[in-house]
Amino acid sequence: MHLGVNIDHIATLRQARLTVYPDPIGAADICVEAGADGITAHLREDRRHINDADMQALARRSSAGKIHLNMEMAATEEMVAIAVKLKPQACCLVPEKRQELTTEGGLDVAGHIERMEKIVSQLTAAGCRVSMFIDPSDAQIRASAAIGAPVIELHTGHYANLTGKARADELVRLQLGAKLAVELGMIVHAGHGLTLDNMADIVAIPELSGLNIGHAIIADAIFKGLHQAVADFKAAMIR
Numbered sequence: 001m002h003l004g005v006n007i008d009h010i011a012t013l014r015q016a017r018l019t020v021y022p023d024p025i026g027a028a029d030i031c032v033e034a035g036a037d038g039i040t041a042h043l044r045e046d047r048r049h050i051n052d053a054d055m056q057a058l059a060r061r062s063s064a065g066k067i068h069l070n071m072e073m074a075a076t077e078e079m080v081a082i083a084v085k086l087k088p089q090a091c092c093l094v095p096e097k098r099q100e101l102t103t104e105g106g107l108d109v110a111g112h113i114e115r116m117e118k119i120v121s122q123l124t125a126a127g128c129r130v131s132m133f134i135d136p137s138d139a140q141i142r143a144s145a146a147i148g149a150p151v152i153e154l155h156t157g158h159y160a161n162l163t164g165k166a167r168a169d170e171l172v173r174l175q176l177g178a179k180l181a182v183e184l185g186m187i188v189h190a191g192h193g194l195t196l197d198n199m200a201d202i203v204a205i206p207e208l209s210g211l212n213i214g215h216a217i218i219a220d221a222i223f224k225g226l227h228q229a230v231a232d233f234k235a236a237m238i239r
């Protein structure tokens with residue numbers, strides 16, 4: 001199973017003081033050395049963490065074969081133009097609201113079929129493997145398959161925030177969603193809100209082939225260093 005480490009929060013720390021450190025690109029290299037299979041970074045419309053220069057530097061690293069880059073992006077013309085130019089190996093389309101603390105909920109693919117289909121084909125033509133970040137609903141999974149997206153990333157944020165029976169029910173939705181997506185011929189990833197404490201049941205979903213994890217890894221890195229934090233998540237996934 002592929003571990004994509006989301007490095008946005010390295011840039012969040014830098015932007016809190018508008019300094020030049022900590023450097024997210026150096027962090028990406030450490031993540032890869034520690035066992036990350038890929039680097040995920042979200043170029044938000046407001047550039048609140050990762051900025052254009054970061055994404056360009058990450059794309060140079062990815063075209064040199066040093067990292068596998070997954071660019072998270074809103075489904076906008078501006079972001080599509082940037083991705084088409086930078087050609088990351090993967091693009092993950094996410095919903096984006098300016099005031100949100102982090103990505104809330106999945107993308108409404110079913111409600112915007114034509115626009116999403118056009119964006120998927122533009123990104124695919126540029127050589128990017130496109131992933132749709134969606135909630136585990138049948139409608140969104142079927143819509144993603146219908147527009148030709150090769151990958152979906154199931155939103156685990158709700159699962160992570162729930163407890164007890166509600167969490168167990170959400171786990172079943174994720175399990176069934178992953179199964180349906182594979183039946184429809186798609187590759188299934190998952191991410192958001194995952195930690196060492198809550199990821200075991202998600203990792204155990206047999207249809208999943210990748211996780212994207214950010215906040216908890218960077219938080220753990222404060223106490224044990226980034227290399228160890230990434231290595232511990234990778235080891236937990238293998239276990």
Ligand code: PXP
Nearest residue numbers: 103133191192193212213214215
């Ligand atoms: N996957 C997607 C699509 C995301 O938007 C995010 C957050 O940027 C993540 C995964 C990682 O979430 P977290 O930082 O909560 O691990």
